[in-house]
Amino acid sequence: MENLANKTAPRSAGDKNPRRRHRPRPAPFQMRVSTKFAPRRPTDGKPLGCTTETSLKPEQMLDLYRYLKLTRLVEERLVNLYRQTKVVGGVFRSLGQEATAVGSAYALAPQDFVTPLIRDLGAVLVKGIRPREIFAQYMAKAWGPSGGRDLNIHFGDIAKGFIGPISHLGDMIPVMTGVLLAARMQKKRTVAVAYIGDGGMSTGAFHEGLNFAAVQRLPLIVVAEYNHYAYSTPTNLQTSVRDLAEKAASYNIPAHIVDGNDVIACYEVTRWAADFARRGGGAVLIEAKTYRRKGHAEHDDQRYVPSGEIEWWEKNNDPLDRFERHLLEQKIATKNKLEEITADVLREIEEDCAWAESSPMPDPEQAAYGVFDNNIVPPALRPEFLKN
């Protein structure tokens, strides 16, 4: 690619033009998309595993396995609860794309922030949110973190570095610029990961937020999940670029394309991005290639998906299968060890689900409280006339 920026006058202290002397100019543009951890087709006909280029220790890999399994099994339990009509709203699955959220969130330090979207339950769990909170939220219970006021992962826990999203896609990118500006003013070395999808990247807020982050050189890592569908809309109706990573060029920030179903690759790329951002390098865009195997929510019949597509991904490119294969082939864990972890996860889910089910529903009058700091019933709730 021809580098047009190099043709402009170089910046120097002796420059006679006062504008050039005093105003910092951005670095010359260069297309920076790394494909080091991008998806590769297996050449030897063997089933896909994970990258072996990693600094992860064996126990960390087992930790990753635990979070992947936890994410999948929590969601499966949610589907059961949904079918028993215990879930009040919808259930949104991340089946087939769990590795992106888990791997990327695992690369962060405890003081770092994530803001997930609905299919990033894995990132929420990695940040230390317990399954019981998720179950209680979905069942609209009083003991849930929002006390029944909002659904699914629409809540947050600032102390754990988790800021929940709202339904409006793209909005969390500008919000995270504020979190990072605050961290800068407070002299903290915090980085943040904001998740977005191929659909959410079409919103104005996404671009406005990332532009601002890039201008301010904020340590914001945007993980863009290319999971092929936004509700029913395929990516070719969403954007005219082939790789979402290309959009980084607009902001002159580096980008990575990563195999989103390889949990180790997701970890490594985010780890690089977090180091880069923390050193003052500014924002980074990571595009994770993955696939959404379930519909938008449980009710969605996926009639818009070509036949055979889901099955292909399930058979050939499931993130858990791939990681399991990797752990066994690389002799990082035995089959027994993995089963032990799974049993442990199931036990936790049983316990937490029972806890959430035992929670009462919220007291109806609680609906009127908590709009402002003072616990007053909002004005004009009921006409005074009716009280006489």
Place this chain on the structure above:
Amino acid sequence: MATATKKEHKSARPERGGQATLVEAIRQGIWEEMERDPAVFVIGEDVGLYGGAFKVTDGLIDQFGKERVIDTPISEAAIVGAACGAGLMGMRAVAEFQFIDFISAGFDLLTNYAAKCRYRWGANIPAVFRGPCGSGVRSGPFHSLNAESFFLNTAGLKIVEPSTAYDAKGLIKAAIRDPDPVLYFEHKKLYRLPRLREELPADDYIVEIGKARTAREGRDLSIITFGAMVLTALDAAAELEKEGLDVEVIDLRTLAPLDKAAILASVKKTNRAIVLHEASRTGGIGGEIAATIAEEAFEWLDAPVLRLASIDTPVPYSPPLEDYYLPQTKDVLEAARKLAAY
């Protein structure tokens, strides 16, 4: 550094108190709060070196540096989003919209994020969203908005609009210290109006959010209003006094949550009410106030509650058109006379 451009002087720190116009009062308030609390910062378009389109934030960057006085791209989503995110982290943004008309570009984040965070998961967002509002200055459809009724139907946002320099300073300080998001509307016609110049106390003070003010006491008729229309109401009241009509003027100051007690107390005293505002009539705050009076002070009324507001059109540019659009003193006089004779 900031001194690199044509600007040659550094703006001096404003005095504490003393004679001040409305714009100077706001600036004093922000300045003092930034000195008092390192968590307070300013963010917006052209708020730094240029000092804001109306110079409300003039000089702050020299005193507090560009880390606390942040010039943004032209992006209301970035401004509101950043104020929200920083608020979650315990910072207190004073975010500027260059004109309140542009608040529409930040509407989503204001109404869906800032307003709902505390209710949804207990995370309060202490931020002030401020900017010049108001018509009557020949600025046309996109620089004349009164935006309050867009937000009255959103729980979680407080809305204030001062009409005196004293209130402007007291309310901006109260808004900055408030733990929840506050929309702070500044009528641009009042910014430098000599009539509003007044002596401010040198001591720290706030004006409590949620409390109306009696701008003029009277016995015969209440005009409930706010912002620049307070002056219109006071002018009309002075005229009506000559005719033997004793008019009370209530300056709401806070539009959400409304000071119902003050409204009802005044109407119960005078038994007649005009609600006067600049925004268009249909769906305006006047309807809410009139309905409140009808519901809760029906037995005290001697006449119907009248709404005087602008016509239901965009704000036109040309002076004759805009004057027709806006309620004028003569409209208030006519309405008051009719109501008194009812």
